[in-house]
Amino acid sequence: MSYDSQIEEFQHVQTAHCENGVTTALLRHNGLDFMTEPLAFGMGSGLFYIQIPFLTVNNGPAISFRTMPGAIFKRTCKSIGVDVKSKRFGSPESAEEFLNKKISEHVPVGCQVGVFHLTYFPKEYRFHFNAHNIIVYGKEEGRYLLSDPTMEDVTSLSVEELNKVRFAKGTFAPKGHIYYPENVGTVSDEMIRKGIVKGIRRNVRDMLHIPGSFAGVDGIRYTSNNIRKWRDKLGLKKAGLFLGQIVRMQEEIGTGGGGFRFLYGAFLEEAAAYLQDDRLIGISEEFTKSGDMWRAGAIQMAGVYKGRLTEQKSFDEIADRLLEIRSVEKEAFQKLSKLNLGK
Structure with missing residues:
Protein backbone atom coordinates (compact mmCIF):
# COMPACT_ATOMS: atom_id res chain seq x y z
CA MET A 1 0.00 0.00 0.00
CA SER A 2 1.38 3.42 -0.89
CA TYR A 3 1.17 6.16 1.71
CA ASP A 4 2.33 8.91 -0.63
CA SER A 5 0.08 11.86 0.06
CA GLN A 6 0.33 15.62 0.19
CA ILE A 7 -1.87 18.15 1.92
CA GLU A 8 -1.67 20.71 -0.86
CA GLU A 9 -3.64 23.40 0.97
CA PHE A 10 -1.32 23.40 3.99
CA GLN A 11 0.16 26.87 4.55
CA HIS A 12 3.68 27.15 5.95
CA VAL A 13 4.00 29.73 8.73
CA GLN A 14 7.45 31.08 9.63
CA THR A 15 7.78 32.10 13.27
CA ALA A 16 10.49 32.96 15.77
CA HIS A 17 10.00 29.81 17.86
CA CYS A 18 9.17 26.27 16.80
CA GLU A 19 6.37 25.24 19.18
CA ASN A 20 4.62 28.59 18.80
CA GLY A 21 4.83 28.12 15.05
CA VAL A 22 3.49 24.56 15.07
CA THR A 23 0.61 25.67 17.31
CA THR A 24 -0.18 28.67 15.11
CA ALA A 25 0.02 26.79 11.80
CA LEU A 26 -1.99 23.75 12.92
CA LEU A 27 -4.77 25.87 14.41
CA ARG A 28 -4.89 28.10 11.33
CA HIS A 29 -5.05 25.00 9.14
CA ASN A 30 -8.10 23.97 11.14
CA GLY A 31 -9.86 27.27 10.47
CA LEU A 32 -8.73 29.45 13.41
CA ASP A 33 -7.32 32.29 11.33
CA PHE A 34 -7.10 34.66 14.31
CA MET A 35 -4.20 32.72 15.84
CA THR A 36 -0.81 34.47 15.85
CA GLU A 37 2.53 33.49 17.32
CA PRO A 38 2.36 36.02 20.20
CA LEU A 39 -1.19 34.92 21.00
CA ALA A 40 -0.23 31.23 21.06
CA PHE A 41 2.79 31.99 23.25
CA GLY A 42 0.81 34.09 25.73
CA MET A 43 -2.31 31.91 25.94
CA GLY A 44 0.05 28.97 26.42
CA SER A 45 1.87 30.81 29.26
CA GLY A 46 5.15 30.19 27.49
CA LEU A 47 7.37 32.68 29.34
CA PHE A 48 9.45 31.09 32.09
CA TYR A 49 12.88 30.77 33.61
CA ILE A 50 14.53 27.85 35.36
CA GLN A 51 18.00 26.59 36.15
CA ILE A 52 17.76 22.96 37.23
CA PRO A 53 20.33 22.22 39.96
CA PHE A 54 22.72 19.30 39.50
CA LEU A 55 21.63 18.75 35.87
CA THR A 56 23.80 19.57 32.88
CA VAL A 57 22.97 19.75 29.17
CA ASN A 58 25.83 19.58 26.66
CA ASN A 59 28.22 19.80 29.64
CA GLY A 60 26.74 23.11 30.78
CA PRO A 61 24.02 24.36 33.14
CA ALA A 62 20.46 23.19 32.42
CA ILE A 63 18.68 26.49 31.81
CA SER A 64 15.39 27.18 30.07
CA PHE A 65 13.73 30.50 29.23
CA ARG A 66 10.37 28.92 28.39
CA THR A 67 7.90 26.45 29.84
CA MET A 68 8.15 22.68 29.40
CA PRO A 69 8.11 21.43 25.78
CA GLY A 70 4.58 20.63 24.65
CA ALA A 71 2.87 22.81 27.24
CA ILE A 72 2.29 25.79 24.91
CA PHE A 73 0.41 23.67 22.36
CA LYS A 74 -1.70 21.87 24.98
CA ARG A 75 -2.54 24.99 27.00
CA THR A 76 -3.40 27.13 23.99
CA CYS A 77 -5.66 24.47 22.51
CA LYS A 78 -7.37 23.78 25.84
CA SER A 79 -7.99 27.49 26.48
CA ILE A 80 -10.12 27.74 23.32
CA GLY A 81 -11.90 24.40 23.65
CA VAL A 82 -9.79 22.41 21.16
CA ASP A 83 -9.03 18.77 21.96
CA VAL A 84 -5.43 17.56 21.66
CA LYS A 85 -4.31 14.14 20.48
CA SER A 86 -0.80 13.19 21.66
CA LYS A 87 1.06 9.88 21.32
CA ARG A 88 4.51 8.43 21.98
CA PHE A 89 5.75 5.11 20.68
CA GLY A 90 7.91 2.18 21.68
CA SER A 91 9.50 1.74 18.26
CA PRO A 92 10.22 3.70 15.06
CA GLU A 93 8.10 1.18 13.14
CA SER A 94 4.93 1.85 15.12
CA ALA A 95 5.59 5.62 15.04
CA GLU A 96 6.07 5.55 11.27
CA GLU A 97 2.91 3.49 10.76
CA PHE A 98 0.81 5.96 12.75
CA LEU A 99 2.34 8.94 10.95
CA ASN A 100 1.58 7.37 7.58
CA LYS A 101 -2.00 6.81 8.68
CA LYS A 102 -2.47 10.49 9.56
CA ILE A 103 -0.91 11.55 6.24
CA SER A 104 -3.30 9.25 4.37
CA GLU A 105 -6.14 10.96 6.28
CA HIS A 106 -4.78 14.36 5.19
CA VAL A 107 -4.08 15.40 8.78
CA PRO A 108 -0.92 17.52 9.30
CA VAL A 109 0.74 16.70 12.63
CA GLY A 110 3.29 18.17 14.99
CA CYS A 111 6.36 16.08 15.76
CA GLN A 112 8.97 16.52 18.49
CA VAL A 113 12.47 15.88 17.14
CA GLY A 114 16.14 16.10 18.02
CA VAL A 115 18.19 18.83 16.35
CA PHE A 116 21.57 17.07 16.08
CA HIS A 117 20.67 14.97 13.02
CA LEU A 118 18.41 17.46 11.21
CA THR A 119 20.12 17.45 7.83
CA TYR A 120 18.53 20.72 6.63
CA PHE A 121 19.91 22.64 9.63
CA PRO A 122 23.30 24.38 9.18
CA LYS A 123 25.98 22.34 10.96
CA GLU A 124 26.72 25.10 13.47
CA TYR A 125 23.13 24.84 14.75
CA ARG A 126 23.11 21.07 15.17
CA PHE A 127 23.65 19.96 18.74
CA HIS A 128 22.01 17.61 21.22
CA PHE A 129 18.67 19.29 21.86
CA ASN A 130 15.58 17.10 21.68
CA ALA A 131 12.72 19.57 22.09
CA HIS A 132 12.47 20.97 18.56
CA ASN A 133 9.06 20.92 16.87
CA ILE A 134 8.13 20.49 13.21
CA ILE A 135 4.99 19.74 11.19
CA VAL A 136 4.77 16.76 8.84
CA TYR A 137 2.08 17.50 6.28
CA GLY A 138 2.61 14.98 3.47
CA LYS A 139 4.76 12.41 1.73
CA GLU A 140 6.03 12.53 -1.83
CA GLU A 141 8.38 10.17 -3.68
CA GLY A 142 9.31 8.44 -0.43
CA ARG A 143 10.18 11.64 1.42
CA TYR A 144 8.22 13.31 4.21
CA LEU A 145 7.17 16.89 3.53
CA LEU A 146 7.96 19.17 6.47
CA SER A 147 7.06 22.61 7.66
CA ASP A 148 9.68 23.75 10.17
CA PRO A 149 8.41 27.10 11.51
CA THR A 150 11.95 28.38 12.09
CA MET A 151 12.79 28.00 8.39
CA GLU A 152 11.83 30.34 5.55
CA ASP A 153 10.23 27.63 3.43
CA VAL A 154 9.09 24.01 3.56
CA THR A 155 11.58 21.16 3.31
CA SER A 156 11.68 17.35 3.40
CA LEU A 157 13.42 14.38 5.04
CA SER A 158 13.82 10.76 4.01
CA VAL A 159 12.08 8.05 6.00
CA GLU A 160 15.36 7.14 7.68
CA GLU A 161 16.25 10.75 8.47
CA LEU A 162 12.87 11.48 10.05
CA ASN A 163 12.90 8.27 12.10
CA LYS A 164 16.36 9.17 13.39
CA VAL A 165 15.36 12.61 14.69
CA ARG A 166 12.02 11.36 16.04
CA PHE A 167 13.89 8.78 18.13
CA ALA A 168 16.90 10.84 19.16
CA LYS A 169 18.50 9.77 22.44
CA GLY A 170 19.21 11.81 25.57
CA THR A 171 17.40 14.42 27.68
CA PHE A 172 13.79 14.99 26.55
CA ALA A 173 14.05 12.01 24.17
CA PRO A 174 11.01 12.45 21.88
CA LYS A 175 10.12 8.74 21.50
CA GLY A 176 8.31 9.50 18.28
CA HIS A 177 6.08 12.11 19.95
CA ILE A 178 3.28 13.18 17.61
CA TYR A 179 0.45 15.61 18.34
CA TYR A 180 -2.36 17.46 16.59
CA PRO A 181 -5.66 19.27 17.31
CA GLU A 182 -9.02 17.51 17.11
CA ASN A 183 -12.66 18.62 17.24
CA VAL A 184 -11.91 22.23 16.34
CA GLY A 185 -15.12 24.25 16.56
CA THR A 186 -16.02 27.90 16.37
CA VAL A 187 -14.02 30.12 18.73
CA SER A 188 -15.71 33.34 19.84
Whole structure:
Protein backbone atom coordinates (compact mmCIF):
# COMPACT_ATOMS: atom_id res chain seq x y z
CA MET A 1 0.00 0.00 0.00
CA SER A 2 1.38 3.42 -0.89
CA TYR A 3 1.17 6.16 1.71
CA ASP A 4 2.33 8.91 -0.63
CA SER A 5 0.08 11.86 0.06
CA GLN A 6 0.33 15.62 0.19
CA ILE A 7 -1.87 18.15 1.92
CA GLU A 8 -1.67 20.71 -0.86
CA GLU A 9 -3.64 23.40 0.97
CA PHE A 10 -1.32 23.40 3.99
CA GLN A 11 0.16 26.87 4.55
CA HIS A 12 3.68 27.15 5.95
CA VAL A 13 4.00 29.73 8.73
CA GLN A 14 7.45 31.08 9.63
CA THR A 15 7.78 32.10 13.27
CA ALA A 16 10.49 32.96 15.77
CA HIS A 17 10.00 29.81 17.86
CA CYS A 18 9.17 26.27 16.80
CA GLU A 19 6.37 25.24 19.18
CA ASN A 20 4.62 28.59 18.80
CA GLY A 21 4.83 28.12 15.05
CA VAL A 22 3.49 24.56 15.07
CA THR A 23 0.61 25.67 17.31
CA THR A 24 -0.18 28.67 15.11
CA ALA A 25 0.02 26.79 11.80
CA LEU A 26 -1.99 23.75 12.92
CA LEU A 27 -4.77 25.87 14.41
CA ARG A 28 -4.89 28.10 11.33
CA HIS A 29 -5.05 25.00 9.14
CA ASN A 30 -8.10 23.97 11.14
CA GLY A 31 -9.86 27.27 10.47
CA LEU A 32 -8.73 29.45 13.41
CA ASP A 33 -7.32 32.29 11.33
CA PHE A 34 -7.10 34.66 14.31
CA MET A 35 -4.20 32.72 15.84
CA THR A 36 -0.81 34.47 15.85
CA GLU A 37 2.53 33.49 17.32
CA PRO A 38 2.36 36.02 20.20
CA LEU A 39 -1.19 34.92 21.00
CA ALA A 40 -0.23 31.23 21.06
CA PHE A 41 2.79 31.99 23.25
CA GLY A 42 0.81 34.09 25.73
CA MET A 43 -2.31 31.91 25.94
CA GLY A 44 0.05 28.97 26.42
CA SER A 45 1.87 30.81 29.26
CA GLY A 46 5.15 30.19 27.49
CA LEU A 47 7.37 32.68 29.34
CA PHE A 48 9.45 31.09 32.09
CA TYR A 49 12.88 30.77 33.61
CA ILE A 50 14.53 27.85 35.36
CA GLN A 51 18.00 26.59 36.15
CA ILE A 52 17.76 22.96 37.23
CA PRO A 53 20.33 22.22 39.96
CA PHE A 54 22.72 19.30 39.50
CA LEU A 55 21.63 18.75 35.87
CA THR A 56 23.80 19.57 32.88
CA VAL A 57 22.97 19.75 29.17
CA ASN A 58 25.83 19.58 26.66
CA ASN A 59 28.22 19.80 29.64
CA GLY A 60 26.74 23.11 30.78
CA PRO A 61 24.02 24.36 33.14
CA ALA A 62 20.46 23.19 32.42
CA ILE A 63 18.68 26.49 31.81
CA SER A 64 15.39 27.18 30.07
CA PHE A 65 13.73 30.50 29.23
CA ARG A 66 10.37 28.92 28.39
CA THR A 67 7.90 26.45 29.84
CA MET A 68 8.15 22.68 29.40
CA PRO A 69 8.11 21.43 25.78
CA GLY A 70 4.58 20.63 24.65
CA ALA A 71 2.87 22.81 27.24
CA ILE A 72 2.29 25.79 24.91
CA PHE A 73 0.41 23.67 22.36
CA LYS A 74 -1.70 21.87 24.98
CA ARG A 75 -2.54 24.99 27.00
CA THR A 76 -3.40 27.13 23.99
CA CYS A 77 -5.66 24.47 22.51
CA LYS A 78 -7.37 23.78 25.84
CA SER A 79 -7.99 27.49 26.48
CA ILE A 80 -10.12 27.74 23.32
CA GLY A 81 -11.90 24.40 23.65
CA VAL A 82 -9.79 22.41 21.16
CA ASP A 83 -9.03 18.77 21.96
CA VAL A 84 -5.43 17.56 21.66
CA LYS A 85 -4.31 14.14 20.48
CA SER A 86 -0.80 13.19 21.66
CA LYS A 87 1.06 9.88 21.32
CA ARG A 88 4.51 8.43 21.98
CA PHE A 89 5.75 5.11 20.68
CA GLY A 90 7.91 2.18 21.68
CA SER A 91 9.50 1.74 18.26
CA PRO A 92 10.22 3.70 15.06
CA GLU A 93 8.10 1.18 13.14
CA SER A 94 4.93 1.85 15.12
CA ALA A 95 5.59 5.62 15.04
CA GLU A 96 6.07 5.55 11.27
CA GLU A 97 2.91 3.49 10.76
CA PHE A 98 0.81 5.96 12.75
CA LEU A 99 2.34 8.94 10.95
CA ASN A 100 1.58 7.37 7.58
CA LYS A 101 -2.00 6.81 8.68
CA LYS A 102 -2.47 10.49 9.56
CA ILE A 103 -0.91 11.55 6.24
CA SER A 104 -3.30 9.25 4.37
CA GLU A 105 -6.14 10.96 6.28
CA HIS A 106 -4.78 14.36 5.19
CA VAL A 107 -4.08 15.40 8.78
CA PRO A 108 -0.92 17.52 9.30
CA VAL A 109 0.74 16.70 12.63
CA GLY A 110 3.29 18.17 14.99
CA CYS A 111 6.36 16.08 15.76
CA GLN A 112 8.97 16.52 18.49
CA VAL A 113 12.47 15.88 17.14
CA GLY A 114 16.14 16.10 18.02
CA VAL A 115 18.19 18.83 16.35
CA PHE A 116 21.57 17.07 16.08
CA HIS A 117 20.67 14.97 13.02
CA LEU A 118 18.41 17.46 11.21
CA THR A 119 20.12 17.45 7.83
CA TYR A 120 18.53 20.72 6.63
CA PHE A 121 19.91 22.64 9.63
CA PRO A 122 23.30 24.38 9.18
CA LYS A 123 25.98 22.34 10.96
CA GLU A 124 26.72 25.10 13.47
CA TYR A 125 23.13 24.84 14.75
CA ARG A 126 23.11 21.07 15.17
CA PHE A 127 23.65 19.96 18.74
CA HIS A 128 22.01 17.61 21.22
CA PHE A 129 18.67 19.29 21.86
CA ASN A 130 15.58 17.10 21.68
CA ALA A 131 12.72 19.57 22.09
CA HIS A 132 12.47 20.97 18.56
CA ASN A 133 9.06 20.92 16.87
CA ILE A 134 8.13 20.49 13.21
CA ILE A 135 4.99 19.74 11.19
CA VAL A 136 4.77 16.76 8.84
CA TYR A 137 2.08 17.50 6.28
CA GLY A 138 2.61 14.98 3.47
CA LYS A 139 4.76 12.41 1.73
CA GLU A 140 6.03 12.53 -1.83
CA GLU A 141 8.38 10.17 -3.68
CA GLY A 142 9.31 8.44 -0.43
CA ARG A 143 10.18 11.64 1.42
CA TYR A 144 8.22 13.31 4.21
CA LEU A 145 7.17 16.89 3.53
CA LEU A 146 7.96 19.17 6.47
CA SER A 147 7.06 22.61 7.66
CA ASP A 148 9.68 23.75 10.17
CA PRO A 149 8.41 27.10 11.51
CA THR A 150 11.95 28.38 12.09
CA MET A 151 12.79 28.00 8.39
CA GLU A 152 11.83 30.34 5.55
CA ASP A 153 10.23 27.63 3.43
CA VAL A 154 9.09 24.01 3.56
CA THR A 155 11.58 21.16 3.31
CA SER A 156 11.68 17.35 3.40
CA LEU A 157 13.42 14.38 5.04
CA SER A 158 13.82 10.76 4.01
CA VAL A 159 12.08 8.05 6.00
CA GLU A 160 15.36 7.14 7.68
CA GLU A 161 16.25 10.75 8.47
CA LEU A 162 12.87 11.48 10.05
CA ASN A 163 12.90 8.27 12.10
CA LYS A 164 16.36 9.17 13.39
CA VAL A 165 15.36 12.61 14.69
CA ARG A 166 12.02 11.36 16.04
CA PHE A 167 13.89 8.78 18.13
CA ALA A 168 16.90 10.84 19.16
CA LYS A 169 18.50 9.77 22.44
CA GLY A 170 19.21 11.81 25.57
CA THR A 171 17.40 14.42 27.68
CA PHE A 172 13.79 14.99 26.55
CA ALA A 173 14.05 12.01 24.17
CA PRO A 174 11.01 12.45 21.88
CA LYS A 175 10.12 8.74 21.50
CA GLY A 176 8.31 9.50 18.28
CA HIS A 177 6.08 12.11 19.95
CA ILE A 178 3.28 13.18 17.61
CA TYR A 179 0.45 15.61 18.34
CA TYR A 180 -2.36 17.46 16.59
CA PRO A 181 -5.66 19.27 17.31
CA GLU A 182 -9.02 17.51 17.11
CA ASN A 183 -12.66 18.62 17.24
CA VAL A 184 -11.91 22.23 16.34
CA GLY A 185 -15.12 24.25 16.56
CA THR A 186 -16.02 27.90 16.37
CA VAL A 187 -14.02 30.12 18.73
CA SER A 188 -15.71 33.34 19.84
CA ASP A 189 -13.99 36.55 20.87
CA GLU A 190 -15.21 35.89 24.41
CA MET A 191 -13.42 32.51 24.42
CA ILE A 192 -10.24 34.22 23.18
CA ARG A 193 -10.50 36.85 25.93
CA LYS A 194 -10.95 34.17 28.60
CA GLY A 195 -7.98 32.25 27.18
CA ILE A 196 -5.82 35.37 27.30
CA VAL A 197 -6.73 36.10 30.92
CA LYS A 198 -6.11 32.48 31.95
CA GLY A 199 -2.75 32.50 30.17
CA ILE A 200 -1.65 35.68 31.93
CA ARG A 201 -2.73 34.45 35.37
CA ARG A 202 -0.90 31.17 34.92
CA ASN A 203 2.25 33.00 33.80
CA VAL A 204 2.04 35.25 36.86
CA ARG A 205 1.86 32.13 39.03
CA ASP A 206 4.77 30.45 37.24
CA MET A 207 7.08 33.43 37.48
CA LEU A 208 6.19 34.73 40.95
CA HIS A 209 4.82 31.90 43.07
CA ILE A 210 6.49 28.58 42.22
CA PRO A 211 8.12 27.21 45.43
CA GLY A 212 11.89 26.95 45.59
CA SER A 213 14.76 29.18 44.57
CA PHE A 214 15.62 28.07 41.04
CA ALA A 215 12.47 28.78 38.99
CA GLY A 216 10.61 31.93 37.97
CA VAL A 217 12.09 35.31 38.85
CA ASP A 218 13.91 33.73 41.80
CA GLY A 219 15.58 31.36 39.35
CA ILE A 220 17.20 34.36 37.66
CA ARG A 221 18.70 35.35 41.02
CA TYR A 222 19.83 31.74 41.53
CA THR A 223 21.76 31.86 38.25
CA SER A 224 23.19 35.28 39.15
CA ASN A 225 24.57 33.88 42.42
CA ASN A 226 26.12 30.95 40.56
CA ILE A 227 27.78 33.16 37.96
CA ARG A 228 29.62 35.12 40.68
CA LYS A 229 31.24 31.87 41.88
CA TRP A 230 32.02 30.18 38.57
CA ARG A 231 35.40 31.80 37.83
CA ASP A 232 36.92 30.76 41.16
CA LYS A 233 35.02 27.48 41.46
CA LEU A 234 35.38 26.15 37.90
CA GLY A 235 38.37 27.99 36.50
CA LEU A 236 38.22 30.59 33.76
CA LYS A 237 37.93 28.16 30.81
CA LYS A 238 35.06 26.08 32.21
CA ALA A 239 33.32 29.17 33.57
CA GLY A 240 33.46 30.65 30.08
CA LEU A 241 31.97 27.45 28.64
CA PHE A 242 29.13 27.66 31.17
CA LEU A 243 28.38 31.24 30.13
CA GLY A 244 28.55 30.16 26.50
CA GLN A 245 25.91 27.55 27.31
CA ILE A 246 23.60 30.27 28.66
CA VAL A 247 24.10 32.28 25.47
CA ARG A 248 23.29 29.22 23.37
CA MET A 249 20.13 28.46 25.34
CA GLN A 250 19.18 32.13 25.23
CA GLU A 251 19.89 33.04 21.63
CA GLU A 252 20.05 29.84 19.56
CA ILE A 253 17.18 27.71 20.94
CA GLY A 254 14.26 29.25 19.13
CA THR A 255 14.00 32.84 20.29
CA GLY A 256 15.65 32.15 23.64
CA GLY A 257 15.65 34.51 26.59
CA GLY A 258 15.60 37.94 24.99
CA GLY A 259 13.36 37.00 22.10
CA PHE A 260 10.80 35.35 24.35
CA ARG A 261 10.51 38.62 26.30
CA PHE A 262 9.92 40.57 23.07
CA LEU A 263 7.33 37.98 22.09
CA TYR A 264 5.53 38.29 25.41
CA GLY A 265 5.48 42.04 25.00
CA ALA A 266 3.83 41.57 21.59
CA PHE A 267 1.29 39.24 23.20
CA LEU A 268 0.36 41.86 25.78
CA GLU A 269 -0.20 44.39 22.97
CA GLU A 270 -2.61 41.97 21.27
CA ALA A 271 -4.21 41.23 24.64
CA ALA A 272 -4.77 44.97 25.21
CA ALA A 273 -6.82 45.09 22.00
CA TYR A 274 -8.91 42.02 22.83
CA LEU A 275 -9.51 43.11 26.44
CA GLN A 276 -9.73 46.82 25.62
CA ASP A 277 -7.29 47.52 28.44
CA ASP A 278 -4.51 49.97 27.58
CA ARG A 279 -2.74 49.30 30.88
CA LEU A 280 -1.29 46.21 29.22
CA ILE A 281 0.58 48.41 26.72
CA GLY A 282 2.74 49.94 29.46
CA ILE A 283 3.54 46.53 30.94
CA SER A 284 4.36 45.28 27.44
CA GLU A 285 7.12 47.89 27.26
CA GLU A 286 8.69 46.51 30.44
CA PHE A 287 9.07 43.10 28.82
CA THR A 288 10.67 44.73 25.80
CA LYS A 289 13.12 46.39 28.21
CA SER A 290 13.84 43.02 29.80
CA GLY A 291 14.48 41.51 26.36
CA ASP A 292 17.00 44.26 25.58
CA MET A 293 18.75 43.57 28.88
CA TRP A 294 18.97 39.83 28.20
CA ARG A 295 20.47 40.55 24.77
CA ALA A 296 23.04 42.94 26.23
CA GLY A 297 23.94 40.33 28.85
CA ALA A 298 24.44 37.71 26.13
CA ILE A 299 27.00 39.96 24.41
CA GLN A 300 28.98 40.26 27.64
CA MET A 301 28.77 36.51 28.33
CA ALA A 302 30.01 35.83 24.81
CA GLY A 303 32.99 38.10 25.53
CA VAL A 304 34.00 35.86 28.44
CA TYR A 305 33.38 32.69 26.42
CA LYS A 306 35.62 33.98 23.61
CA GLY A 307 38.38 34.97 26.02
CA ARG A 308 38.11 38.73 25.58
CA LEU A 309 36.90 39.29 29.16
CA THR A 310 38.80 37.43 31.86
CA GLU A 311 38.49 39.34 35.15
CA GLN A 312 36.14 38.58 38.05
CA LYS A 313 34.74 42.06 37.46
CA SER A 314 33.06 40.84 34.25
CA PHE A 315 31.42 37.93 36.06
CA ASP A 316 30.14 40.32 38.73
CA GLU A 317 28.77 42.72 36.10
CA ILE A 318 26.93 39.86 34.36
CA ALA A 319 25.52 38.70 37.69
CA ASP A 320 24.42 42.25 38.53
CA ARG A 321 22.68 42.56 35.17
CA LEU A 322 20.68 39.39 35.89
CA LEU A 323 19.53 40.89 39.18
CA GLU A 324 18.36 43.99 37.30
CA ILE A 325 16.48 41.76 34.84
CA ARG A 326 14.89 39.91 37.75
CA SER A 327 13.73 43.20 39.23
CA VAL A 328 12.17 44.36 35.93
CA GLU A 329 10.37 41.06 35.32
CA LYS A 330 9.19 40.73 38.92
CA GLU A 331 7.71 44.22 38.86
CA ALA A 332 6.03 43.61 35.50
CA PHE A 333 4.40 40.38 36.65
CA GLN A 334 3.33 41.99 39.91
CA LYS A 335 1.61 44.71 37.90
CA LEU A 336 -0.14 42.05 35.80
CA SER A 337 -1.29 40.27 38.95
CA LYS A 338 -3.02 43.45 40.20
CA LEU A 339 -4.97 44.27 37.04
CA ASN A 340 -8.09 42.25 37.86
CA LEU A 341 -8.37 41.30 34.21
CA GLY A 342 -11.59 40.02 32.70
CA LYS A 343 -13.81 41.56 35.36
